Amino acid sequence: MANVLIRPDWYIPERLVTPEHVYRNRRTFLRQMGLTGAGLFTAAPALLSARAAEAASKAIASRFPAKRNPDFNPKLRISNEDPATSYNNFYEFSTSKDRVKRLVGNFKTQPWPLEIYGLCEKPLKVDLADLLEEFPQEERVYRFRCVEAWSMVVPWTGFVLADLLKKVQPKSEAKFVRFETAGRPEEMPGYNRLLAQGYPLPYNEGLRLDEAMHPLTLVCTGMYGKPLPKQNGAPVRIIVPWKYGYKSIKSIVKIELVAKQPSTLWEALQPTEYPFESNVEPNVPHPRWSQATEREVDTGDRIPTLPYNGYAEQVAKLYKKG
Ligand SMILES: Nc1nc2c(c(=O)[nH]1)N[C@H]1C(S)=C(S)[C@@H](COP(=O)(O)O)O[C@H]1N2
Ligand SMILES: [Mo]
Numbered sequence: 001m002a003n004v005l006i007r008p009d010w011y012i013p014e015r016l017v018t019p020e021h022v023y024r025n026r027r028t029f030l031r032q033m034g035l036t037g038a039g040l041f042t043a044a045p046a047l048l049s050a051r052a053a054e055a056a057s058k059a060i061a062s063r064f065p066a067k068r069n070p071d072f073n074p075k076l077r078i079s080n081e082d083p084a085t086s087y088n089n090f091y092e093f094s095t096s097k098d099r100v101k102r103l104v105g106n107f108k109t110q111p112w113p114l115e116i117y118g119l120c121e122k123p124l125k126v127d128l129a130d131l132l133e134e135f136p137q138e139e140r141v142y143r144f145r146c147v148e149a150w151s152m153v154v155p156w157t158g159f160v161l162a163d164l165l166k167k168v169q170p171k172s173e174a175k176f177v178r179f180e181t182a183g184r185p186e187e188m189p190g191y192n193r194l195l196a197q198g199y200p201l202p203y204n205e206g207l208r209l210d211e212a213m214h215p216l217t218l219v220c221t222g223m224y225g226k227p228l229p230k231q232n233g234a235p236v237r238i239i240v241p242w243k244y245g246y247k248s249i250k251s252i253v254k255i256e257l258v259a260k261q262p263s264t265l266w267e268a269l270q271p272t273e274y275p276f277e278s279n280v281e282p283n284v285p286h287p288r289w290s291q292a293t294e295r296e297v298d299t300g301d302r303i304p305t306l307p308y309n310g311y312a313e314q315v316a317k318l319y320k321k322g
Contacts, residue, residue, distance in 0.1 A: 056110040057227075059129035060235060065225035066137040066157045073141045073310075079152035080298040081224045087297050088231045089146065090250055092181070092188040092203060104230035107187045109251070112235045118178075118257035121169035128221070128235050134167075135159040137221065145280050145309045146245035151294040156239050157222030162213040164255075170209065174257035177212040179238055180204045182253045199265065205249040206262040206276065207240065208318075216241055216314055220248075242311040244278045279319070280309035 088100040093107075114131065117123040137157050145151045165177070183202030185191040195201055211217065218239040221228060228234040233250025240247045246266050256262075266274035273287055282292045282305035293302045308315050 053108070053110040056112070056127065056129045060110070060132060060221065060227055063132050063137055064157065064222055064227060066139050066222070068139040068141070068155065073143070073153070076141055076143065076153045078141060078155055079296065083298045084152050084154055084223070085229050085232055087150075089148075089245065090231055090233070091194055091199070092183075092191050092201070093231070094190045095194075101229070101231040103189045106189075107184070107230050107234075107251075109230060109234040112253075114236065114253060114255070116164065116168045116255045116257075119171045119174035119259060120165075120257045121171065122167065124168050131164075132221065135163055135219075139222075139225065140218065142216075142239065142241040143306075143310050144239075144241065144245060144248070145294055145305065147274065147278070147286060147291075149289060149291065149294050149305075150297050151303075151305075152297045154223050155225065156218060156220045157225070158218040158220035158239065160215055161217045161219050161238065162215060164219055165209075165213060165257075168257070170257050173259045175209050176206055176258050176261050177209060178204060178206045178254075178256040178258050178262040179249045179252050180254040180256070181249055181251050198269075200263070200268050201265075203249060204262070204265050205238070205247055206264045207247070208261075209257070210318055211240070214315060214318065216311060242279055242308040242315045244274075244280060246274065247278055279315075280305060280307070282307060 086101050087097045089097060090100045090104075093100045093103040110129075112128040113125065114128055115123075115125050117125075137159050139155050139157050141153060141155045143151060144154055181203035183191070185195075191201065207217070220233075220237050220239045221235060223229075223232060228237065230251075233248075236252055237250040238248055238252060261276060264276055266278075267276050280291070285291055291305055294305045295302055306312070
């Protein structure tokens, strides 16, 4: 690759090696790379790319730790960090929970372009590092319940999804939100096997707009006071604490406002077992097992499952019939 010329108001080298949208919002990177105002700059694109990644990680790391918001479950015992970050469902890497953490090494989570689009007035393409300049983060302790009947209590870091959605100004026709995970077979060792098995990848999920706008629903970038580990959905995922874990989609690159209930990965595969709504309901058994109790990931103890995973007071009103 030949040397590359940058004019102060326009820069080109990253565009040669990475998709254009990654760099559309270039403010933070140029500043952090010390490139603002540079008349002439020459370097190998790969090096620039590595530098941009480093700058983005630094920008994100500088947002940690965030202050804990004491309004959320202050009395719960937090699960030990090691099991919470080593026992993972992230099928694009592996379907065995113990292996995911060892397989995420090649997953490039910086920089991270995020697109919020669809039925809204002000669609947005932004890098996560820039987004965090605008949305201050906080820490919240939430219960997390997988449909497979294991659970944990995690201090997540993030901000309220409603704030981001308000910024793009949903149109009145927007009734649902669809989320999509990055689809990168080259970086995700389990990807092609899933595709061959008929999984409708990239992994995707959805919420009703009122669920997405609920103040418990988070855009999450960290846990245990640090940026998310890759196996837990770095650099950004959604957390919906009153629904089964698969609704809390990892490593998202797209948020789309839509009019109709979107198809979602698990519902498409097994609609009777993993319906779109998927609230935690201890009295409604999974077709193949009871949902009345759950096993804590760190202690192995069995504890009762709570309606709406303990968030009935906040969310039951969303589901009142009639
Ligand atoms: N992209 C993607 N997101 C995903 C999954 C996945 O396989 N791929 N698994 C889901 C399931 S089933 C659960 S229980 C949680 C697990 O999150 P954790 O590994 O941080 O505990 O992530 C959810 N989000
Ligand atoms: Mo899950």
